[in-house]
Amino acid sequence: MAVNNLIASQSCVDRIKATEELRLVGYLCPAGVPTDGWGHTGPEVRVGRQITLATAQANFDGDLYRKAEQPILNSVKVPLNQNQFDALVSLVFNIGAGNFASSTLLQKLNNRDYAGAAGQFLVWNKVRDPHTKQLVVSNGLSARRAAEKATFETAVA
Numbered sequence: 001m002a003v004n005n006l007i008a009s010q011s012c013v014d015r016i017k018a019t020e021e022l023r024l025v026g027y028l029c030p031a032g033v034p035t036d037g038w039g040h041t042g043p044e045v046r047v048g049r050q051i052t053l054a055t056a057q058a059n060f061d062g063d064l065y066r067k068a069e070q071p072i073l074n075s076v077k078v079p080l081n082q083n084q085f086d087a088l089v090s091l092v093f094n095i096g097a098g099n100f101a102s103s104t105l106l107q108k109l110n111n112r113d114y115a116g117a118a119g120q121f122l123v124w125n126k127v128r129d130p131h132t133k134q135l136v137v138s139n140g141l142s143a144r145r146a147a148e149k150a151t152f153e154t155a156v157a
Contacts, residue, residue, distance in 0.1 A: 032130030
């Protein structure tokens with residue numbers, strides 16, 4: 001299916017929300033970045049800042065399109081099925097458009113190496129320790145990436 005005809009499915013949205021967990025008070029994520037809502041970051045986010053559910057939902061909707069769907073639509077040049085698109089949306093929502101744009105995953109995908117691209121999901125399982133500044137494996141990200149890879153590899157009936 002042409003990529004420009006795809007949007008994140010409701011099951012994708014539900015999985016991202018379940019993984020990100022709603023937080024109505026700003027906190028530092030494991031990478032040390034001020035975060036609120038469902039994984040929302042930005043200059044307005046501060047630790048301890050309270051937001052409403054409506055604000056969290058509006059931020060999520062904007063982030064989903066601007067930070068995940070749109071970058072995929074702009075950079076993927078090969079056909080995707082809904083599951084492949086959903087897996088990419090979940091990944092890009094978490095790792096960011098810049099990281100995705102320069103990733104081996106995207107290179108492999110645009111070269112029609114779908115199996116190679118699927119394997120690259122597992123590479124994105126690390127966070128930068130805010131104290132040591134070193135990349136460390138995150139068990140939570142490892143599980144998320146394995147689920148995204150499985151979704152990416154699942155044919156649409």
